[in-house]
Amino acid sequence: MVEPIIKIRDLHTQYGDKKVLKGINLDIYPYETFVILGRSGCGKSTLLRHLIGLQKPTQGYIYIKDNNFVTASEKEKNDILKNIGMLFQSSALFNSMTVGDNVALPLREHTPQPDSTIKIMTRMKLGLVGLSGFENFMPAELSGGMKKRAALARALAMDPEILFCDEPSAGLDPIVAVGIDNLILKLKKAFKMTIVVVTHELESVFVIADRIALLHEGEFIFVGTKDEMRRSEVPVVRQFLQRAPDEDDMDKDKFLNSLIGG
Amino acid sequence: MKKTFEKAGQGFVEFTVHLARISSLSVRSLFWIFIAPFRGKKLRWHLTFVQMVRIGVNSVLIVGIISFCVGLIIAMQAAYQLERFGASIYVADLVGVSMTRELGPLITAIVIAGRSGSAIAAEIGTMKVAEEIDALETMALNPIGYLIVPRTLAMIIVLPCLTVLADLIGITGGFVLAVVNLKLPFIAYFNQTADAILFKDFITGLIKSFFFAIIIAQIGAYQGFSVTGGAEGVGKSTTASVVSSIFLIIFADLLFTMLFYSTL
Ligand SMILES: Nc1ncnc2c1ncn2[C@@H]1O[C@H](COP(=O)(O)OP(=O)(O)O)[C@@H](O)[C@H]1O
Numbered sequence: 341m342v343e344p345i346i347k348i349r350d351l352h353t354q355y356g357d358k359k360v361l362k363g364i365n366l367d368i369y370p371y372e373t374f375v376i377l378g379r380s381g382c383g384k385s386t387l388l389r390h391l392i393g394l395q396k397p398t399q400g401y402i403y404i405k406d407n408n409f410v411t412a413s414e415k416e417k418n419d420i421l422k423n424i425g426m427l428f429q430s431s432a433l434f435n436s437m438t439v440g441d442n443v444a445l446p447l448r449e450h451t452p453q454p455d456s457t458i459k460i461m462t463r464m465k466l467g468l469v470g471l472s473g474f475e476n477f478m479p480a481e482l483s484g485g486m487k488k489r490a491a492l493a494r495a496l497a498m499d500p501e502i503l504f505c506d507e508p509s510a511g512l513d514p515i516v517a518v519g520i521d522n523l524i525l526k527l528k529k530a531f532k533m534t535i536v537v538v539t540h541e542l543e544s545v546f547v548i549a550d551r552i553a554l555l556h557e558g559e560f561i562f563v564g565t566k567d568e569m570r571r572s573e574v575p576v577v578r579q580f581l582q583r584a585p586d587e588d589d590m591d592k593d594k595f596l597n598s599l600i601g602g
Numbered sequence: 603m604k605k606t607f608e609k610a611g612q613g614f615v616e617f618t619v620h621l622a623r624i625s626s627l628s629v630r631s632l633f634w635i636f637i638a639p640f641r642g643k644k645l646r647w648h649l650t651f652v653q654m655v656r657i658g659v660n661s662v663l664i665v666g667i668i669s670f671c672v673g674l675i676i677a678m679q680a681a682y683q684l685e686r687f688g689a690s691i692y693v694a695d696l697v698g699v700s701m702t703r704e705l706g707p708l709i710t711a712i713v714i715a716g717r718s719g720s721a722i723a724a725e726i727g728t729m730k731v732a733e734e735i736d737a738l739e740t741m742a743l744n745p746i747g748y749l750i751v752p753r754t755l756a757m758i759i760v761l762p763c764l765t766v767l768a769d770l771i772g773i774t775g776g777f778v779l780a781v782v783n784l785k786l787p788f789i790a791y792f793n794q795t796a797d798a799i800l801f802k803d804f805i806t807g808l809i810k811s812f813f814f815a816i817i818i819a820q821i822g823a824y825q826g827f828s829v830t831g832g833a834e835g836v837g838k839s840t841t842a843s844v845v846s847s848i849f850l851i852i853f854a855d856l857l858f859t860m861l862f863y864s865t866l
């Protein structure tokens with residue numbers, strides 16, 4: 341039996357009186373692509389912020405590679421973080437630096453490599469996400485999709501073992517969004533990496549996920565594979581699967597077929 | 603009436619909380635600057651240098667012009683009173699001592715608080731809003747070490763330098779008035795100034811400007827970090843940074859002047 345790389349135990353969070361997460365348990369295994377699905381405002385970003393140590397939960401534990409991330413000291417935390425890449429919902433590129441410097445920053449700060457090596461590594465990472473030749477651009481000169489790609493290159497700079505993505509395709513037009521999904525697929529194949537994606541977009545889930553969890557009212561009401569999700573009889577899961585057709589004015593069977601690719 | 607008191611009480615509590623947080627931030631920043639380097643944490647001199655240019659080099663002109671004007675102003679005010687006693691030569695003492703002990707450090711600090719303290723608040727606030735600070739932390743980079751320390755260090759180096767400049771130009775302002783308007787002999791005025799300014803006047807001014815530098819950088823950074831809610835929040839914090847750092851500068855100036863007045 342493989343040990344989980346991320347273990348979440350009885351995680352609670354509240355903002356003031358408002359309970360956002362109500363006792364979450366989850367195991368994520370090495371090298372899987374795990375998607376956490378949920379409606380906007382259900383607490384997905386909050387959960388990710390706990391997972392990368394930006395915010396302490398009200399109660400509960402998170403273990404990353406058997407280190408307790410909630411109680412870790414600053415130094416222990418930083419050691420864990422060097423193995424983690426994070427793609428923020430807003431990309432969060434440093435706007436005062438060029439794209440190349442953005443990607444190079446973690447390498448410059450955490451590795452002893454000379455600048456010439458770092459330049460080459462930066463170019464490689466940018467090539468990987470399809471942004472070769474953009475190292476001297478400023479983030480403001482990039483489109484939304486390119487910013488996401490650049491941010492992804494920066495998240496990958498240190499060759500992390502775990503990659504977290506917060507809504508990678510939100511706010512992008514459908515074609516660009518598919519491009520980002522495909523990029524994540526490509527990374528999944530090319531690297532031995534655990535990928536955790538948080539999203540509310542059903543379309544991309546079925547493309548990239550190995551396993552899916554559905555977050556609803558502060559709890560995971562479903563955890564399983566894509567097929568298990570399609571077959572699930574849990575009402576909220578069914579409702580979630582059927583939500584998109586309402587908006588798209590498409591009928592349910594057609595929509596499910598399109599997801600399966602039939 | 604009761605409400606007024608309640609409001610005042612609340613304001614005081616908030617003020618104390620802010621002050622406590624700023625002090626804690628300052629202690630951590632100063633730890634990073636003065637102690638951490640001896641424990642194997644390197645200071646980021648390349649970032650500090652960029653900030654020194656921004657704060658220092660780009661402020662030379664404005665600081666120069668303002669302190670020249672202030673020098674002229676004190677010289678005129680002094681002359682207005684001293685001429686009646688036929689003691690115009692003492693304009694040199696008044697201008698020299700008040701520039702070095704008081705106005706050089708103070709004027710420079712206020713100009714830099716308005717110009718660079720607000721820029722620090724705006725820059726860090728914008729980064730906060732755009733999740734750039736979060737991104738730094740997830741890259742295992744400490745925002746204090748990476749953002750605040752270079753700015754504080756640059757401020758500590760640059761502000762005393764600008765103060766020396768302001769002292770010199772302010773005294774020159776007095777000089778111009780004395781020679782052109784009061785028709786005092788150049789050499790006499792020069793000697794009078796040289797005699798009037800003691801080394802300690804000059805040093806107390808520089809000690810003040812060292813602390814003013816810490817106040818400006820820390821308030822700017824603190825206000826930047828406490829931004830919430832988008833561009834509007836950045837604007838509010840920027841304004842707050844100028845108001846509160848000028849307030850604290852004047853207050854600190856009062857304390858130091860009391861200290862130096864009674865001891866030195
Ligand atoms: N700093 C905060 N203070 C108070 N409430 C917050 C804060 N951050 C998020 N929330 C609330 O918590 C809920 C979950 O937010 P979030 O995790 O951003 O959701 P998601 O990413 O799934 O859209 C939302 O209802 C939001 O209003």
Ligand SMILES: [Mg+2]
Pocket residue numbers: 384385386429506507
């Ligand atoms: Mg979110």
